[in-house]
Amino acid sequence: EVIRLVESDLGKVQMSGTALLLLDEQENGRRALIVLAASNQGLENTVNRLLELIPLNASYALADCLLQDELALCPTNIPDEEVEAELKSGGTPAEETEEETETDGGADISDLNATLQGSISLGETVEAVLAPEESHAWTFSDGPALIDITVEGGDDLDAILEIYDPDNQLLTSSDSSFSGGVEQLLGVDIPDDQTYTIVVRDFFNDGGDYTLTVSESTGVGEAGTQVFVFVDDDGVPLSSGFTSVDEILGLLPENFDVTVWTASVDGPLQEGMLLDYDLVIWDSGDYQNAEGFFDEDTAVILSYLDAGGDIxxxxxxxxxxxxxxxxxxxxxxVAGEDPVLISGLNVGDIIQLDQTYDAILTDLLGEDTEENSTGFFLRGPASEGSGNVAGISFIEQVPSGEQRSIILMVPFAALPADIQTIMMNNFLTWFGLISG
Structure with a gap:
């Protein structure tokens, strides 16, 4: 049999059958009496005894108690009382400390409005669940490194991904996908081994589960990647006469080697001039050239494609x-099943263009469509010819290897800004020019 004892300056007292009373003198001059007992019945007996007897005769109420200063040990008058609550004491009381909100060796993260979950290392994946109205913070200290940060939200989580420097200054963030989508920060440069903070939030503050991964990056784009942007503006304008060159250039990685060739300024393309480029972007904006395959620029581009060039x-x-x-x-x-081309989007999502355009209407997804093609955008329900393809990709086998093409049958600039960012990232990933 185990006998539990309360050890004090009054001696060792068996917990069973004994109640502990402590008189607390408070700063406001009031007094509080704390009563502890081994069982609910013992607590009730002791409290009732005090309430009944102290107003009449306090000395009599405590006559059979052991007294010392503000402490008293009194019998509960319960034979063989069962110990339902155990008092454990001893040692030096721990000093009260404020809740730790600092990252390891970093700044206080309380101003980030996020709850610290722990650390995440390079090459590690963690899973967690956001409660409603909650944001999570993860620390990263494996620098110097060039990293990709990816958060994949559950079906109900519209994730926001952020990273802060050691002084809690926002470095960059991503909020480009919808619920259940993927947010990515690619090519984040961590220049030292100090503590950086990755924050995951929910756009709607409803919470949900997510998976967070930090991996080594090959860079937003490999230095020296050569891209040729052909601004084909010498046709007939269908509306105001514009191209998407500014939007395209604004989204290409800074370390790409980009050449811009504008038809109205630089003239026609020259045979063989494209062969050394990793990607050609052919931007005709809202211009139409009736010559089609017979146009001299088209002939140069077709030669580039025959040599295995991507476009x-x-x-x-x-x-x-x-x-x-x-x-x-x-x-x-949004349509199709290509996980790269529609990353950050959901099949069935409707994307509103900035205005109504006259654009080609073609059935590239008809019965004769080859297996190597994937439609990722269809004309939406408010457009004429709803359901016809408006964005399609092709993968062809050529003597030099694999040749890839994407055709978007609206001006790139017509897409909302956030969709432009998503799609350019998806396109460059699909072409293998950046890490996804």
Whole structure:
């Protein structure tokens, strides 16, 4: 049998059958009496005894108690009392400390409005669940390194991803996807081994589960990657006469080697000039060139494709289609199953363009469509020809290897700014020019 004892200057007293009373003198002059007992019945007996007897005769109420200063040990008058609550004491009371909100060796994160979950290392993946109205903070100290940070939210989580420097200054953030989507920060430069803080939030503050990964990056884009942007603006404008060159250049990685060739300024392309480029972007904006395959620029680009070159084509009426029929388009519907091309989006999402455009109407997803093609955008429900393809990718086998093409049959600039960011990242990842 185990006998539990209370050890004090009054001696060793068995907990069973004994109540501990402590008189607490408070700063406001009031007094509080704390009563502890081994069982609920013992506590009730002791309290009732005090309430009944102290007003009449305090000395009599405590006559059979051991007294010392503000402490008293009194019998509960319960034979063989069962110990339901055990008092453990001894040692030096721990000093009260404020809740730790500092990162390891870093600044106080309380101003980030996030709860510290722990640390995450390079090459590590963690899983966690955000409660409603909660944000999570993870520390990273494995620098110097160039890293990619990826958070994949559950079906109900519209994640926001942020990273802060050791002084809690925001370095960069990502909020480009919808619920259940993926947020990525690619090529984040961590120049030292100090503590950086990664924060995961929910846009709607409803909470949800997520997976967070920090991996070594090959960079936002490998230095020396060569991209040729052909601004094909010598056709007939379908509306105001514009191209998407500014939007495209603003989203290409800074360490890409980019050449811009504008038809109205630099003239026609020269045979063989594209062969050393990793990617050609053919931007015709809202211009239409009826010559199509017979245009001299088209011939140069086709030679580049035959040699295995990759291409991204965008415009209301890409020159490849000549004077194909046009139809109004004002929205797009996300489609297809390519996990890279629609990363950050959900099948069925509707994307509103900045206005209604006349754009080519073609059935590239008809019965004759090859297995190597994937439609990722369809004309939306508010557009004429709803359900016809508006964005498609191709992978061809050529003597030099694999050749990849993307055709977006609206001006790239017509997409909302956040969708432009998502799609450019997806396109460059699909072409293998950046890490996804």
């Amino acid at each position: 991204f084509i965008t415009g209301s009426a890409p020159t490849l289609f000549g004077d194909a029929d046009l139809a109004p388009i004002s929205d797009l519907e």
